[in-house]
Amino acid sequence: MxxxxxxxxxxxxxxxxxxxxxxRRTTQIKEELRQGVRKSYKEVIDVSWGDxxxxxxxxxxxxxxxxxxxxxxxxxxxxKLLVDVRQRAQRLLxxxxxxxxxxxxxxAGIPEIVQRxxxxxxxxxxxxxxxxxxxxxxxxxxxxxxxxxxxxxxxxASPRTGVLTPVPCHSTTVLSLTALGAVxxxxxxxEESGWxxxxxxxxxxxxxxxxxxxxxxxxxxxxxxxxxxxxxxxxVQEVIRFAAEKRLFLLADEVYQxxxxxxxxxxxxxxxALAEMGPPLSDRVELASFHxxxxxxxxxxxxxxxxxELVNLDPTVMKHINSLFSTNACAxxxxxxxxxxxxxxxxxxxxxxxxxxKETQHxxxxxxxxxxxxxxxxNSLPGFSCQLVEGGAFAFPRLFLPxxxxxxxxxxxxxxxxxxxxxxxxxxxxxxxxxxDYGQKEGTYHIRFCIMTSLDIMExxxxxxxxxxxxxxxxxx
Amino acid sequence: MxxxxxxxxxxxxxxxxxxxxxxRRTTQIKEELRQGVRKSYKEVIDVSWGDxxxxxxxxxxxxxxxxxxxxxxxxxxxxKLLVDVRQRAQRLLxxxxxxxxxxxxxxAGIPEIVQRxxxxxxxxxxxxxxxxxxxxxxxxxxxxxxxxxxxxxxxxASPRTGVLTPVPCHSTTVLSLTALGAVxxxxxxxEESGWxxxxxxxxxxxxxxxxxxxxxxxxxxxxxxxxxxxxxxxxVQEVIRFAAEKRLFLLADEVYQxxxxxxxxxxxxxxxALAEMGPPLSDRVELASFHxxxxxxxxxxxxxxxxxELVNLDPTVMKHINSLFSTNACAxxxxxxxxxxxxxxxxxxxxxxxxxxKETQHxxxxxxxxxxxxxxxxNSLPGFSCQLVEGGAFAFPRLFLPxxxxxxxxxxxxxxxxxxxxxxxxxxxxxxxxxxDYGQKEGTYHIRFCIMTSLDIMExxxxxxxxxxxxxxxxxx
Numbered sequence: 001m002x003x004x005x006x007x008x009x010x011x012x013x014x015x016x017x018x019x020x021x022x023x024r025r026t027t028q029i030k031e032e033l034r035q036g037v038r039k040s041y042k043e044v045i046d047v048s049w050g051d052x053x054x055x056x057x058x059x060x061x062x063x064x065x066x067x068x069x070x071x072x073x074x075x076x077x078x079x080k081l082l083v084d085v086r087q088r089a090q091r092l093l094x095x096x097x098x099x100x101x102x103x104x105x106x107x108a109g110i111p112e113i114v115q116r117x118x119x120x121x122x123x124x125x126x127x128x129x130x131x132x133x134x135x136x137x138x139x140x141x142x143x144x145x146x147x148x149x150x151x152x153x154x155x156x157a158s159p160r161t162g163v164l165t166p167v168p169c170h171s172t173t174v175l176s177l178t179a180l181g182a183v184x185x186x187x188x189x190x191e192e193s194g195w196x197x198x199x200x201x202x203x204x205x206x207x208x209x210x211x212x213x214x215x216x217x218x219x220x221x222x223x224x225x226x227x228x229x230x231x232x233x234x235x236v237q238e239v240i241r242f243a244a245e246k247r248l249f250l251l252a253d254e255v256y257q258x259x260x261x262x263x264x265x266x267x268x269x270x271x272x273a274l275a276e277m278g279p280p281l282s283d284r285v286e287l288a289s290f291h292x293x294x295x296x297x298x299x300x301x302x303x304x305x306x307x308x309e310l311v312n313l314d315p316t317v318m319k320h321i322n323s324l325f326s327t328n329a330c331a332x333x334x335x336x337x338x339x340x341x342x343x344x345x346x347x348x349x350x351x352x353x354x355x356x357x358k359e360t361q362h363x364x365x366x367x368x369x370x371x372x373x374x375x376x377x378x379n380s381l382p383g384f385s386c387q388l389v390e391g392g393a394f395a396f397p398r399l400f401l402p403x404x405x406x407x408x409x410x411x412x413x414x415x416x417x418x419x420x421x422x423x424x425x426x427x428x429x430x431x432x433x434x435x436x437d438y439g440q441k442e443g444t445y446h447i448r449f450c451i452m453t454s455l456d457i458m459e460x461x462x463x464x465x466x467x468x469x470x471x472x473x474x475x476x477x
Numbered sequence: 478m479x480x481x482x483x484x485x486x487x488x489x490x491x492x493x494x495x496x497x498x499x500x501r502r503t504t505q506i507k508e509e510l511r512q513g514v515r516k517s518y519k520e521v522i523d524v525s526w527g528d529x530x531x532x533x534x535x536x537x538x539x540x541x542x543x544x545x546x547x548x549x550x551x552x553x554x555x556x557k558l559l560v561d562v563r564q565r566a567q568r569l570l571x572x573x574x575x576x577x578x579x580x581x582x583x584x585a586g587i588p589e590i591v592q593r594x595x596x597x598x599x600x601x602x603x604x605x606x607x608x609x610x611x612x613x614x615x616x617x618x619x620x621x622x623x624x625x626x627x628x629x630x631x632x633x634a635s636p637r638t639g640v641l642t643p644v645p646c647h648s649t650t651v652l653s654l655t656a657l658g659a660v661x662x663x664x665x666x667x668e669e670s671g672w673x674x675x676x677x678x679x680x681x682x683x684x685x686x687x688x689x690x691x692x693x694x695x696x697x698x699x700x701x702x703x704x705x706x707x708x709x710x711x712x713v714q715e716v717i718r719f720a721a722e723k724r725l726f727l728l729a730d731e732v733y734q735x736x737x738x739x740x741x742x743x744x745x746x747x748x749x750a751l752a753e754m755g756p757p758l759s760d761r762v763e764l765a766s767f768h769x770x771x772x773x774x775x776x777x778x779x780x781x782x783x784x785x786e787l788v789n790l791d792p793t794v795m796k797h798i799n800s801l802f803s804t805n806a807c808a809x810x811x812x813x814x815x816x817x818x819x820x821x822x823x824x825x826x827x828x829x830x831x832x833x834x835k836e837t838q839h840x841x842x843x844x845x846x847x848x849x850x851x852x853x854x855x856n857s858l859p860g861f862s863c864q865l866v867e868g869g870a871f872a873f874p875r876l877f878l879p880x881x882x883x884x885x886x887x888x889x890x891x892x893x894x895x896x897x898x899x900x901x902x903x904x905x906x907x908x909x910x911x912x913x914d915y916g917q918k919e920g921t922y923h924i925r926f927c928i929m930t931s932l933d934i935m936e937x938x939x940x941x942x943x944x945x946x947x948x949x950x951x952x953x954x
Binding site: 002003004006007008009010011012014016017020023046049051052053054055056059064065067068069071072075096097098099100101102103104105106139140142143146150151152153154155156157172175176179181216217247248249286298299300301302303304313314316317319320323324326327328329330331332333334335 | 479480481483484485486487488489491493494497500523526528529530531532533536541542544545546548549552573574575577578579580581582583616617619620623627628629630631632633634649652653656658693694724725726763775776777778779780781790791793794796797800801803804805806807808809810811812
């Protein structure tokens with residue numbers, strides 16, 4: 001018997017994701033295919049994560065060349081690499097302690113790269129000042145969010161600390177909140193209005209927390225995940241006003257800021273909107289904004305690097321955040337280098353500029369085409385309805401399942417959308433995630449899949465999904 | 478005013494490391510040197526962290542070549558890279574999702590690399606079985622330790638969860654324990670016996686916890702950090718028997734297992750000793766063992782990758798650990814690749830074998846020479862006494878400060894050893910850490926510095942330290 005007589009309720013309450021059942025079955029299916037078992041497909045298309053390289057998107061050459069040169073500086077001898085690649089690598093290596101990417105960096109990141117991040121933010125926000133000492137580079141934005149939450153969520157507080165959280169919501173945030181002992185206070189995005197974030201709903205959610213917990217923070221995801229909305233400037237301002245009025249700390253997950261597809265859609269950062277609103281709000285509302293090298297056109301998820309910028313935080317709180325970040329030494333240095341390129345890509349006139357633009361443009365147009373195709377194909381299928389994806393990496397269509405299907409799922413002890421996804425995986429070799437992992441209005445079902453794929457993978461995915469879906473709907477009609 | 482009326486006491490209680498004061502001053506001094514301010518030194522020698530590349534140790538070519546080839550596969554065209562480098566990179570890329578190091582891996586790591594880790598452990602432990610499903614690759618061993626502790630430490634428990642922790646101890650572990658709300662139950666290593674871990678002291682420590690907390694785990698560091706001891710097989714067995722008798726979960730920080738210098742000294746893993754002791758102990762004692770690519774001869778700290786192997790854990794507990802690891806997606810993929818090389822270096826007959834052996838041998842002999850020189854020089858200085866370093870990356874000599882120096886430190890509101898380190902930094906341009914950051918018997922003072930440096934950096938360090946130390950002792954005599 002374990003020495004652990006009792007596991008803390010916070011950890012115990014962490015939900016097991018349905019996706020893990022699907023991931024396990026995927027591993028088995030891949031092994032079956034390897035052993036020559038005959039199926040209607042030769043390989044599994046996995047679009048369950050926001051992982052562009054997994055889904056056929058190619059890495060950007062400039063990023064990879066700079067990284068390779070930093071790792072193995074002998075590559076810079078001769079002229080195989082363009083001069084701007086060599087110069088960038090030399091500059092970055094000089095900024096690394098001991099001139100090696102194998103050394104730890106400062107806790108908040110390599111100072112020169114932190115400086116670049118802050119310059120990027122200022123350009124993005126039309127000149128709103130950004131201070132390097134408020135920026136922490138970290139191994140992934142989710143990791144940073146957990147650290148900030150560790151300071152925000154007081155495990156001894158009674159009533160417990162509440163965090164207003166969207167439904168649907170990126171699943172790991174909810175897991176982290178639960179593990180820390182916070183109360184998740186759900187607010188629902190309005191699907192029929194393109195997953196709009198409405199302030200009346202925030203009021204309702206806050207009221208619902210009365211007597212249950214002490215709401216201290218409001219978590220927003222813009223552009224959305226899994227719901228692909230992009231907030232307008234007006235919407236961002238409304239949320240800031242609400243946070244100010246209710247004295248809530250704003251946690252802005254803005255990792256998909258580079259991924260905006262609508263023609264008239266524009267990403268406006270919470271930091272910019274807040275600054276533009278002027279005092280007293282701009283001096284008062286506490287804000288943490290998250291970004292990452294994973295969730296951008298470069299899509300370097302495997303390098304594990306992001307950053308958080310903190311605005312209007314009390315120096316005492318900053319001190320504690322610094323201590324927490326120190327416990328993991330620093331972010332992966334190669335991830336930091338990718339971040340440097342992302343913040344400061346080749347400029348007109350640089351030898352690598354042309355290829356860089358060509359490659360990023362190719363990704364942009366492919367994803368825009370995917371968005372269009374998803375809209376056309378999914379909305380033409382019976383029992384499906386999909387809001388137009390304005391930003392982010394995912395489509396999150398609603399699935400209207402026949403009662404016979406939900407009944408069969410129930411008999412199998414499964415959520416209806418998990419049942420659908422498992423059948424899709426089994427019969428069509430497509431792995432995507434059930435809406436139940438992200439939260440959804442009771443009685444509604446969804447699926448989530450990544451749209452940052454190559455064109456051919458998206459076509460094959462839609463082809464397999466269409467055939468399967470029609471057969472499934474017929475079977476249970 | 479912040480929305481945070483009250484920060485939880487766990488976070489509030491995290492100790493501010495003295496080292497951060499020194500690090501800030503170092504940044505300023507470097508800037509002063511850059512601006513041409515004249516000092517008795519041209520650059521600061523920073524040996525405050527266990528970071529070999531920072532201290533002049535060269536990266537291993539094979540590791541860097543494989544990493545560069547994985548990042549930028551075009552490098553494999555032609556024959557610039559040796560065939561075993563190309564083959565290794567091709568095999569690893571095939572194991573990456575989507576054939577890119579930019580994709581997420583499975584939460585526990587790339588399955589093929591997890592398999593290699595488990596084979597390495599079996600070889601190391603003379604054939605004791607190791608199961609891949611009990612291994613989690615993670616962004617640094619400290620990160621894994623924090624996750625395991627999150628499951629072990631129940632924040633709601635009363636009395637609170639206790640963890641027996643050595644003094645002196647690696648500082649980030651103590652920070653993590655505090656942040657999680659655990660009670661640190663100190664046990665003292667006996668300096669006069671080469672920092673021996675004595676079971677009577679463990680009994681004393683456990684008794685001291687009565688009425689204070691509920692001790693659930695015993696944390697051991699072998700080889701030591703900051704104290705450079707290596708436990709004998711007998712000592713490891715005694716600790717295991719103690720843990721079994723007292724029903725304690727064993728947390729074995731074995732990250733310096735590759736770094737053992739004594740001629741008759743041998744590293745024996747807790748896992749091996751436990752298995753060799755046979756049932757009932759070998760089926761019952763719960764153990765987590767940590768290792769990393771940072772703390773080895775390759776010294777790739779900046780890549781941020783390690784692993785934990787779990788032994789005899791309850792499946793329910795494993796499920797929760799899995800959930801916690803999932804919240805950060807996966808370890809940096811390039812770090813995982815470095816781990817693959819570390820677990821499975823070039824073998825006799827491989828084209829890269831000769832260079833690999835030459836480079837690792839050079840590091841080994843340099844560090845062995847450093848250990849000898851530290852012993853000679855430090856022990857020849859008045860007011861210093863240094864136990865022989867048997868393993869790990871640090872010397873932790875005791876400093877006998879004159880009363881006038883401790884008085885002056887007190888007046889300056891500083892710990893005496895911090896005062897010493899700050900003066901050393903200022904006057905000699907050497908950055909090392911004060912013992913107070915690691916815990917030490919009351920009234921004793923120490924300094925910690927990295928011995929994994931190049932020979933010339935160590936000589937220069939010892940030269941500067943000797944001159945400064947004699948002057949300092951004279952000034953305060």
